[in-house]
Amino acid sequence: MTKNPFSLSFGKEPISLINRSMQTAEIIETFEDENPAYQVCMITGVRGSGKTVMLTEITKKIRSDDDWIVMDLSPERDLLQSFAANLSNDPNLSEIFRKAKINLSFLGLGVEIDGVSPITDINVAVTRMLERINKKHKRVLVTIDEAVCNDTMKEFVSLFQIYMRQDLPVFLLMTGLYENIYELQNEKTLTFLYRAPKIELRPLNIGMIAEKYKNIFNLSDEEAELMAKETKGYPFAFQVLGYLCWKNETTWVSVLPEFSQYLEEYVYEKVWSELSKSDKELLIAMAKTADDKVEAIRKTMKKASNSFSVYRNRLIKKGVITSPEYGHLDFTLPRFKEFVLREGIA
Ligand SMILES: Nc1ncnc2c1ncn2[C@@H]1O[C@H](COP(=O)(O)OP(=O)(O)OP(=O)(O)O)[C@@H](O)[C@H]1O
Ligand SMILES: [Mg+2]
Known part of the structure; x- marks a missing residue:
């Protein structure tokens, strides 16, 4: 493959586009x-x-x-x-x-x-x-x-x-x-x-991402599905993971450290700097809690319950976290949890 099918530029239509x-x-x-x-x-x-x-x-x-x-x-x-x-x-x-x-x-x-x-x-x-x-x-x-x-x-x-x-x-x-x-x-x-x-804007369809990766890299269905899941459907992550595999001519597993680094430097640091102190506290509590239940996270945070839901709802609206089912919370962006953990220690 000679021509790079992926794009890391923001605001520009990429060659590999997943339909919305x-x-x-x-x-x-x-x-x-x-x-x-x-x-x-x-x-x-x-x-x-x-x-x-x-x-x-x-x-x-x-x-x-x-x-x-x-x-x-x-x-x-x-x-x-x-x-x-x-x-x-x-x-x-x-x-x-x-x-x-x-x-x-x-x-x-x-x-x-x-x-x-x-x-x-x-x-x-x-x-x-x-x-x-x-x-x-x-x-x-x-x-x-x-x-x-x-x-x-x-x-x-x-x-x-x-x-x-x-x-x-x-x-x-x-x-x-x-x-x-x-x-x-x-x-x-x-x-x-x-x-x-x-x-x-919600995550891109994982099946469609898998299909793209499969065609570009000649992967098996299973392998393509695993690689697609690693992006969590986040459009920028789809481009980065594809780009790193293409550039290094290796499998997705071996580029994961570089993948995290790109996400952090290009986006997460910026996203983090735009969050309020309370937003950050909630995210750090989420990352530190092994359980994804709101109850458990709230305990880690020691916040009064009504202000907790204000921050939670705002973070959901911002597209940083989701509630996959009632009473549970998850990070929307891939590798964001690991990033937050490091920010929490610093
Ligand atoms: N539908 C899509 N399919 C595949 N890749 C996409 C899609 N939409 C966006 N991307 C990729 O995601 C990245 C970010 O896209 P874009 O610049 O539109 O984001 P944005 O929401 O406008 O970000 P910002 O808030 O920083 O302006 C780019 O690398 C782009 O190529
Ligand atoms: Mg933009």
Whole structure:
């Protein structure tokens, strides 16, 4: 095998991709529906769970449809300004706006149109443009990767709600860590986000991972299944384990120490640094307790029972732990327990 079939880069579609077709198809079908059930959707999940890859897949599909205008915006810049600039600069739209005599020259977004006074308010300009787009039966999809709760996000999302109320054809797809999405929807003016669907990225299907490994490395069914289980379905781990076997031309068992090291350096240290003190305490207690029962973990931690469930639920939402059955807890990410144990000693 000469060409590396695996990718360690974040935010880039990998060559070896495991389908999440159910979830992606649902979003695409809803957005393309004549009467969409929702126009705002958020994808959340722990780092490395594939949020950006999923967003890219969905936009690629929608972009291929001529009736859609798709733009990726960054919350690092003024969103309303970028939105307006992207609309006015779209080569397929400028003629439409010119004919509609929408004069954007004052805002620096278009050329002067004789006999029409220029629009001086950016929100008015956006509304006028969206009205024309609506008349042409086109739709606009805005994507925001790594949403945060800053001023420009708050302004933009609340205006977005107004455009939707005016039946303008706007759609918003965001990705974000649970804590950022949570903070955003708790803003007084943005409570409508509570009702917007949130797709929580779950582990990839182990059977599908096994199938990929089997084909790439010529493994037996049993061997492929064991190797796939080692990833726990975590997308980044799927890439790392495959990559290390490919690079070293060995079996998965002999690359396990390197596997842990990659996971830690690329993701776990970052994930850990973003957790609160209480989150960490719970995780350390979990790792130290031989039993996976909540009761036993709580004893190790010596925490009052009601605050325990607050931290537990938050960690589940963040995608760091799961509850495989009532009253039990497990780590979501492969080799994370070993990592936590070491952090607990340090
Ligand atoms: N469906 C998938 N099948 C196989 N590999 C995937 C899939 N989705 C993501 N990956 C791999 O997982 C890694 C992380 O993907 P991605 O960058 O989308 O994560 P993310 O959730 O956006 O992370 P972050 O929160 O840090 O931005 C990449 O190496 C990517 O190749
Ligand atoms: Mg990402």
